[in-house]
Amino acid sequence: MRGTRGSIASPGAETARYGGDTSTVEVRSAAGRLIILDAGSGIRALGTEADGLSQVDLLITHLHMDHIQGLPFFAPLHDPEVRVDVWGPMSDQQTLQERLNRYLSPPLFPVRVRDLPNVVFHDVAPGEFDIDGVKVLADLVSHPGATLGFRLEEEGRALTYIPDHEPALGAHDFPHSAEWTSGYELSRDCDVLIHDSQYTDDEYRERVGWGHSSYTHLLGFAHLVGAGRLVTFHHDPAHTDEMLDETHRWLEEQSRDMEIIPGMPGTTVVV
């Protein structure tokens, strides 16, 4: 885990353990291939450790700022010796490159996308693709704007990443109907589920439709899909370490036999 905070970077003494950097997960395949999930502010430090790299694959779930704000500060992006493949949600109106160019262009940023030396963009439709033997399943999930979740499979093991997700929205009889629940196919029987954990139940009641999960919905979804282990992710910027510790104690009490892993920077999970 390189960045586990949601919405906006939130550094400070009260968020030091659960971290202030926004969404970034570093994935290493069995063969050592580097696959990065989202380009939040957590990607910057990862880029400084990438010496000797020749290839990076970056999977972007959606283009909200907390998932792309670290992109121009990712050093390999500016290194002609490193090929960076950027995979993100397709649109019928503009290409991924054109949409990212809104951010990577003056006046918001001095460097344009076209000036990056060795970047290849892939407009991803729901479906499967392969990255060096890792099977990637992408599908739309319930969150404002076109937003993907990803399922990475290798050697019979599955990691599912859905950082921004409101599974209860639109779901009939949630969390009891797999057919009518967003994200189910992506997450079914996955070994590790990294999932949106943004709101308390009280907060959710005031923010229905904002695209995020309550803790109760998070657990309901994880049990519905049969996840092996659950990593909490996309913590609300207003939630302090103390609050999140309390939340995780509650999640563990309610989780039956499923292991709950607090999403913190530096956390490593072997799938």
Place this chain on the structure above:
Amino acid sequence: MPQQPLEMILLRQLSSYLAIPMWMMDEMGNLIYYNESAEGLLGIEFDDAGPIRTEDLVGKWQVTELDGTPLAEVDFPVVTALSKHRPAHRAVRFQGIDGVWRAVEVTAIPIEGQGGKFHGILATFWEVES
């Protein structure tokens, strides 16, 4: 059952809140959802009958022109939208499972996601004076 596409999940959510009778069919023509307002027109309740497979729909309903003359199946807006993936509208007489004939205006639209992915159709039924 496999998961429905997100577009259909969100569409069902919207339909369930509307007072306009609505049907949702998947790309194969299976009737996967109809809202409470549509139950009166169909003569069945979703909670009792659930989804209806396309082969089981045959003979469930009769549709004619408003004056009672036969209507070719392909001219029924639901069938048009399903087969041609374009919106269609028509005023027809419709007989539900309860045997009652009603005059309705039917509008059916294809549900197409990004990249032109066809997921099915949404149809509305507006009862009018016959």
